Amino acid sequence: MDTLGLSGAATSSGDAVLSFRDLSVTFRTEFGDVHAVRGLDLDVRPGEVVALVGESGSGKSVTSTSALGLLPGNARVTGAIRVAGKDIGSLDGSGLRALRGNDVAMVFQEPMTALNPVLTIGDQLTEALALHDVAHGRQATARAAGLLRRVGVPEPERRLRQYPHELSGGQRQRVVIAMAISCEPAVIIADEPTTALDVTVQAEILDLLRSLTRDLGTAILLITHNLGVVADLADRVAVMLAGNIVETGTVDQVLGRPRHEYTRTLLAAVPRLGAGPGGSGAVRPAAPSSSGDETPAQAPAQAPALDLRNLVIEYRRAGRRAFRAVDDVSFQVAPGEVVGLVGESGSGKSTIARCALGLIPVRSGAVSVLGTDLRAARGRRLKELRRRIGVVLQDPAASLDPRFPVGDVVAEPLVVHRAGDARSRRAQVLELLDAVELPREVRNRYPHELSGGQRQRVGIARALALGPELLVADEPTSALDVSVQAGVLQLITSLQERYRFACLFVSHDLAVVDQLADRVVVLRDGRIVEQGPREDVLHAPRADYTKRLLAAVPVPDPAEQRRRRAPRDATRRPPA
Template sequence: MTTDKAALTVAGLRIGTADRSLVRDVNFTIAPGERVGLVGESGSGKSLTTLAVMGLLPEGLTAHGEVALAGTPGNLLARDDRAMSRLRGQAMGMVFQEPMSALNPVRRVGDQVAEVLRIHRPELGRSGAAARAVELLSAVRLPDPGEAARAYPHQLSGGQRQRVVLAIALANDPAVLLCDEPTSALDVTVQAQVLDLIVAGTKTRGTGLLFVTHDLAVVATVCSRVLVMQDGELVESGPVAEVFGRPRHPYTRALLDAADLTGSAPPPRPESTDRPTDQSTGEPEARPMVSVAGLSRTYRRARTSLRTPPSVPALRDVSFDIAAGQRFGVVGESGSGKSTLVRLLAGLDQPSAGTVRFAGQRVDGVPERRLRFLRENLQLVFQDPTGSLDPRMRVGEIVAEPLVALRGRAWRTHLARVRDLLAAVGLPADAADRYPHQFSGGQRQRISLARALAPAPKVLVADEPVSALDASVRGQVLDLLASLADTFGLTLVFVSHDLSVVRRICDTVAVLHAGELVELGPAEQVLTRPEHPYTQRLLAAVPSMSRALAGATAGELAGERQERAEPPA
């Protein structure tokens, strides 16, 4: 196997158990400084391929074939874990999806960066490694790198933590950087900054990049070549412009169709969308379904001294109305106040000032025992169905849970309603007797939707309900959500940082920034002709496949973005 000109060579890679093949005959090379994307849906084998290259496959899985790394003799698959551990962090750098899982929560950030230097470059000494750690934190554009080095991971934002992980991965100028969904949990502007740093870091060092993701627009922005993986096999590969512009394989075409959300306006809606009527006049009811006025929420941090605890304003004087049957989108970055707003609308928190009304009834200041009307008429769907579904309960119990809580009786007495709801979200009736882990991520989110619909609510609040899903599954769940809203006459409050998703499903959009409502209007207007600079910046930061395929490089795109320094958490 020739590796003279390759940073990484993978040949005939096979991964599986004793009786099952998961990855079959994978072949590719990455040249020094080349950026290669590996795309495919969950279960396609892309993460397993990356783990095999790093020697981190889970117990019970074995890899066969050849993996060669520039400057390292022999086949990496033949090395034991001790030998591979000497390569990780030195010849290979790794950036995973969730930085909090990669960082030690009880050690200072600077110590964790310095550690990888001391292990592989002991000649630096403790003080030299500490000084170099601060330089690396500065190189990934952390504000006040000296202060950041003294911080613990929980004291930094998500984007700042991912910058720390990137600093660790690039500390020893590796031959190859492997990134597995490194930006999928980040807001669009922070994602843009981290992508720019990955490109700049690998370009400066001549490091080969393997970028694993399900986001095709990100690959089009960052990479020059792409590999498409389906069911453990590479089904298409080539230059990004060629594969995405003229796809040959049906699976690639399906991925591209599923990813094309940016230009999608809300689907046509029936003229007879259920809106309550005033019984005395027969006219549509003028009273809003949800109304907030002068809404503010200020949190106080725990007292650490005799001084007055510092206050953190999460929402500031927010006002808007949501009409019955409306699909109302709320967008903004982490820390913008979206989650605080959801908690206030659902009566799970109390405002510091202002009012929340549901169909004319006050929600703020009302004790929980008097909020039954809200619990019956407003339901929530959360981001991560795995975390919001009890793994010890059968699906039937989960779907019937709101009915049991509100109306009593054992869950099986509600079985007819449960089966109707499962059918409505596209799941078979026998799903009621199975457990959440027996379903895919998209199916689990359908279970969450069925549970939310159980008490026949008037309002459904969906908080980032598709951000953890693959592009094709995301499109299916969005279409289902829109269909359910029409079928059940729901008022939909859809919270997300993904502007293309919001444009796909919402007719009205509210933009939050630092707790303030900075823009509000029809979705098509706000998301195509934004007036506020913050909304314009959000839109500019969204990875655009058409712009990338038109020839814009990641560096040119970076020039269009207004770099925003992240404040310390």
């Protein structure tokens, strides 16, 4: 194996609080053995952040879950794993339960699957505190509220009484992080801890994790595909490819002077602000204008694919005041146009996306989809309208039926709308799997057998099955590693160039929006603060809020990221 930089700290355990020695993990399956990790050596010391990066399926998450003894029964593990001086392989069930939480905690990639949907947030936080004898009763409730406040959840006392489905994706992720730090473990394994977070909250979470290493000496093993996050937080980096570590070193060495070709490929695939259409990273053809000044000759009087006018959406609960999630929002998406909808978690982005799909009732205002009044559509008319709309949801684990193999998941829209016969559907499923860069063999596997990024690609394939005229994409690349993300963005672009479908693209990744969108709408607290052409909003913003969003975007350059972080650090530094 050609491994670069594996010397010194990487090969001597010393005072490491988390240590892997010659770790190999093999899964026994009906199709034969799958070697997920091959002879891995890695150490994480107190107060250190080590980032483990690589594409989906490279073995990152398998490595991390092995440290908690959470691998499934068909896994065969060899080598040694030590956490806080304890040998994982020698612990029984009760020893592992004591280890989890007290010595090591984990922030999982998908918060909705990590949280219990039938328990309130307060019950889940206080349960963890009580199980580890940290706090009980009112003291546990007060500590739970303090944890939520520490990780930036607004109105923590009210959130304790809510259920996971009542929180935004970013808020759920912050709850998971609060649970992880509740018992102040010696090491935190963070598996994509900022995937669902907008850039400003992401910056706050990174500051929080950094403070844990500085103030408490907590070690962090960071599993991520976001190289901007790596540049912001990590001390050292290990790059994984097909179960092997191919390069390791300090963050400045690996991101600034990569030696392995695979590392250079990952860095080249990272989307960057300013590299969108018209720049070196252009991936899209010019789209028709929605302003009415440049109407395409082939469609002289086409109605907007999506037209929202003075939209108001409220959530009501018995005996409580209505919460206004969207307030007087108006914008259009023209045929063949991509509109990026950006803003912080809880700003109303996903609510608007669900409204466009007819999944949420409207308090007031008008919603027109493909020339049809969505509020008046019923029965067969509504079903025919939905056939013309594709959707990619934010959480792939929650949006894919766990009882269906992947082939049936992708074919489901074809079956529901009676498109083609069984033979043509099978052929189309294979073509779609090819298009989203998944091997054809996955059609016989179930969603839980795939990585998070692979599940997201299945969701995109399903969304494109009927050739939609309007694609509503809610964080479609949030779970993807950078190289696959680049491929998916190119896929969406090439398909749009061919079929000219409109796209409402909801994302917290401003660099991705810059690469894909024609126009951008910026939301804050349910209201539009700025909208216009991508070049104006992302490159010459007028609103202070938009400027703050752009300033919080991490870049995969450690030196530049330290300069960008300096103002935040200065505001948090105590006076001399």
